[in-house]
Amino acid sequence: MELTWHGHSTWHVVVDDTELLIDPFFDNPKTDTDPEELDPDYLLLTHGHSDHIADADRYEGATVVATPELTGYVQETFGHEHAVGGMGMNIGGTVECGDAWVTMVRADHSNGIDTGYGTSAGMPAGFVIGDKKPTQESDADCTTFYHAGDTGLMSEMVDVIAPFFEPDAAALPIGDHFTMGPAGAGIAADWVGADVVFPMHYDTFPPIEVDPEEFEREVKAAGAAAETVVLEGDETYVLDEHGGYEDS
Template identity: 40%
Template sequence: MVRVRFLGHAAFEIAGSKKILIDPFLTGNPKAAAKPEELDADLILVTHAHGDHIGDAVAIAQRTGAKIVAIYDIANYLVENNEGITTIGMNYGPTEVDGVKIVQVPAWHSSSDGKYSIGNPCGYIVEMDGVKIYHAGDTFVFSDMALFNELYGPIDVALLPIGGHFTMGPKEAAKAVELLKPRKVVPMHYGTFPPIEKDPEEFKRLVGEKAEVVILNPGDVLEL
């Protein structure tokens, strides 16, 4: 069994034979379901360099010894500016880390430390214990999402942003579901701050019968 715990915003904990954190933005996150010191991890996946996604990745890695997986430029940036961490830099494509299959896929967004651009944004398709999970990162919908299902599907659950303003809104995310064809979909990256206030029930209505929409509150767990 693989357990997917929503930690708020775009942060998730995926627990199976390994424990994986994705975009662990907890400090400063008004919807955070855990504190950084409460979490353990083997791997930390970072989708891009914005502070609400890198979040507490370095602090957790320094404390736990978790490896940080990120696009090559971000991985280098992190290891050069922080002591006591191990990073795995990659680029769009597949790899395997400690028995976990990871595909880094494109995302349409930006990536910076707030001043300078760092690397490209990405999403991840993670396969662990026979379960495939797609975390889109911050992105707009794009037609190549159909390739993710064709090459790496079927996707058991897709974690998709619906907040608009910085990412897809409900309409665009529903189109992404049509392209990805996941069995289940969990909306994320909404309701954390005023610009991304959206109703997940609108997203659920737009998806209709294309997939099972599972709306998680911060702290809720989806078992797969």
């Protein structure tokens, strides 16, 4: 599994022959990637805020994976024709996306469409992406990545996500103000039980300017066993069931 961070909450994930793009927003200081260079099979949207769907219109050929409310908005506004399951999905559901299995999990956040704050995009979400369908049986050969979306610290991380999905890697927001800050994200790193944790959703705007070294310190202070990896924008990390390694 290849994980590439394009700044903010934008991740390009490759599982075998399947490409997934999460929360496309390339107008951020961490990326030099031209969004037209990417051709994802699936477009995963955690919620409807503009810093998570601003470049969704560039990928009309991708299948949208989002709540039914957000899926409908994106189809009507940006012209997407395809949605997973024909209608989107919801919290707790798992769908097969090519060579990947995608489960939508809870995130504690808000979810109004920015172009009209009274318009709901359904529940905000995070995603767990694996190369095998999740079951109650632990599978050491399964590789799993947890994208937490925009969230605060929540007990679901330790009660559901860690024991059921056993993520190998997790991307956690650290910017504070709109999401968890470094301290909350450090606790989350411990709670989700991942081997590797990446900071995201920071330094994009003045209110979320944070030194990622704060996150590293908080991960250690929480007693988390996870390795903290601070990626540069557009940098790739290759993950497998035996661990991962960086690939610039």
